[in-house]
Amino acid sequence: AMHNQRRLAALVGAMVLVCLASAGLALSVLYRSALDEQRLRLAEALDGQVRLIEAIARSEAAEIGRNADSAREATLRQVLDAHRRSRGFGRTGEFVLARRDGDEVSFALSQRSGSLPPLPISGPLGEPMRRAVRGESGSCTCPDYQGETVLAVYAPLPALGMGAVAKIDLAEVRAPFLAAAGIGGVFAVLAISLSAWLLVRFANPLIGSLEESEARNQAIVENAAEGIIAIDEQGLVEALNPAAARIFGYHPLEVIGRAVSLLLPAGSANGDDGPRAQRFGEAGVVSIGREVVGRRKDGASCPVEITVSEAPVAKRRLLTAIVRDLSERKRSEQEREQLHREAEKNARLAEIGALSAKIVHDLGNPLGGLSMQAQLLQRQVFRGDNGEGILKTLTEMMSTVRYVDSLIRQFREFARGHQKLELDTIDLGAFVEELARAWEPQAASKGVALRRSVVAGVPSLRADRAKLRRVLDNLVKNAIEAIDGPGGEVSIEVRFVEPGSVRLSVADTGAGIPQEVQIFRLFETTKPDGTGLGLVVSREIVLAHGGGIEFSRVEPRGTVFHVDLPVGGPTT
Structure with missing residues (x-):
């Protein structure tokens, strides 16, 4: 606040100085103009007097004849007689005549002072007249015969052998300007005082507001939590x-x-x-x-x-x-991520534990059946049964082994968690054709039509062939199993969905998926003896490829699964 008050005082002081300087400059210019004008008037007056005296001198010389001294005396008498009747001009202005007598200047006429004593030709006083009697002409601001500083115009007067000076006191020239300066100064002081008062009156609230705003902004900046x-x-x-x-x-x-x-x-x-x-x-x-x-x-x-x-x-x-x-936030994020990873790990371990119990339970029936089939096979061999009976028993045993192997493989895939991919370039047309041929016998055995469609121009795909086949095998198998009897249809389709991405779709006309079943979650399945493990593993494989898998229900019945994959393979 004190700093701003000092600045305001400096501003007022500067305003005063500017006003005074402007007024002083104006008066100085006017004074110089008046001085030049007064000098011009003096020069005109002196020139007129000199010409008049010379005219009188010529007239006297013509009447008297060749006696020059008599003519000068007569002329001087007329001039003196005429000027003694005049008191000069202004308050201090006068016309002065003098001649040089050796080393002195003798005054013949002074309109203001009357008779004057002689002055030395080289003294400090009477400078204008000393120049005039030496035959010089011009003007000066210098001391006169009384030591007063005067504005003088001087010239020689050859007709009388004298010098002539027209002068006025410099104080008389200055007087109007000093009076004007005094009056102007009074008004200037009043005007400046009023202006300063108004400035302070209106500026102080503004300064206060600015100081408050500055203090508020400074407090905000100083106390801000952010740098x-x-x-x-x-x-x-x-x-x-x-x-x-x-x-x-x-x-x-x-x-x-x-x-x-x-x-x-x-x-x-x-x-x-x-x-x-x-x-x-x-x-x-x-x-x-x-x-x-x-x-x-x-x-x-x-x-x-x-x-x-x-x-x-x-x-x-x-x-x-x-x-x-962000240090604290990053630490918190890392801690949350660590907790999240641990929670996911614990949840996965819990799922693996639950799944292990489920698989152990599910393995009980096929292993028991396998044991009974082995015993039957043993009796058939001992009895010497024909090959047809033994072959049937072996076929049933192999089917049970494949089921157990599939269950164990899916469990191992799920328990491993991270999907390690071995990328290969896959021709999707040939891939789908191979897939369809592999599942056609099972579809035909249920009276289900298996169709495939690959849009022309679909590019090759970078993916793990074995894992992608596992995903499609699971989807096609589920689609066939979802159809209750003959007359149903399963279709496999490949097409573009957006630049750089292809969609593999598997649709069926089966019973569909009930709303309450949340597939892609463990133990969420439409099969009475299923675990939901196949779709869970399929989803993990697709995500590892940088893709996505989703399904939708088809009216009036049926389901379609879509697998979207980037053509160039996973980005990381």
């Missing part, structure tokens, strides 16, 4: 608040005037390669919420989020970086 850094056009730190200093571990004075790259990596302060003058564009936001790695005073890295804005300040560009310390 605030002001950066100039050369990329140097102009200012930073305490929060920014705390984030990077510096005292503000250690950073001000140094490159911002001391705190932030190159490119983070303006969205490209550092805040340089040539990078400054239109005012506005340069970058929003960029996460970068800052550098603390101790050399440690610190994750920060910065928002950079740019604005013109005093005909130059200034960047303002808002810096938010």
Whole structure:
């Protein structure tokens, strides 16, 4: 506040000085003009007097004849007689005549002073007349015969052998201007006082408002939780608040005037390669919420989020970086991720445990059946039965073994979790044809039509052939099993869905999936003795390829599964 009051006082003082200087300059110009005009009037008056005296002298010389002294005396008498009747001009103006007598100047006429004593030709007084009697002409501002500073015009008077001077006191010339300056000064003081009073009256509330606003903004900046850094056009730190200093571990004075790259990596302060003058564009936001790695005073890295804005300040560009310390948030995120991974791991272990119990239970029946079939086979061999009976028993045993193998393989796939892919280039047309031929016998045995359709121009696919076959085998198998009797239909279709992606669809006209069944979750299945493991593993395989799998219900009955895969394979 005191600083602003001093600035206001300085402003008033400057206003006073400007007013006084302007008035003084105006008076000075007017005074010089008046002085020049007065000099011109004196010169005209002196010239008129000289011409008149010379005319009288010529007239007297013509009447008297060749006696020059008598003519000069007669002329001088007339001139003196005429000028003694006049009191000069103005208050101090007069016409003076004098002649040189050896080393002295003898005055013949002074309209103001009457008879004057002689002056030495080389003395300090009477400078205008001393020049005139020496035959010089001109003007000067110098002391007269009484030592008064006068404005004088002088000239020789050859007709009388004298010098003539027309002069006026310089004080008389100055007097109107001094009076005007006094009156003007009084009015100027009044006007300046009134102006200063009005300025203070109206400026103080504005200054108070500005001070309040400045204090409020300063408090906001100083107490902000986020760091605030002001950066100039050369990329140097102009200012930073305490929060920014705390984030990077510096005292503000250690950073001000140094490159911002001391705190932030190159490119983070303006969205490209550092805040340089040539990078400054239109005012506005340069970058929003960029996460970068800052550098603390101790050399440690610190994750920060910065928002950079740019604005013109005093005909130059200034960047303002808002810096938010992400260290605590990153630690919290890492802890949450770790907890999430552990929770997922525990959930998966729980699922594996539940699935193990389910599989152990499910394996009981086929293993018991397998044991009974083995005993039957043993009796058939001992009895010497024919080959047809033994072959039938072996076929049933192989079917049971395949079921057990499938169950164990799916469990192993699920328990492994991470899907390791061995990518290959797959011709989808040939792949679908091979798939359809493999499942046609089973479909035909149930009276189900198996159709396939591959859109022309579908490119080859980068994928793990064995795992993709496992996904499609599971979908086709489920589709065939979902159809209760003959007359149903299963279709396999391949087509584009968007650039760089293909869709493999398996549709059936079976009973469909009830709304309450949440497939792709363990133990969620439409089969009485199923585990839902096949679709869970299929989903994990598809996700490992960078794709997606979904299903939809088809009215009036049926289901369609869609597998979307990137043509070029997984990106990571």
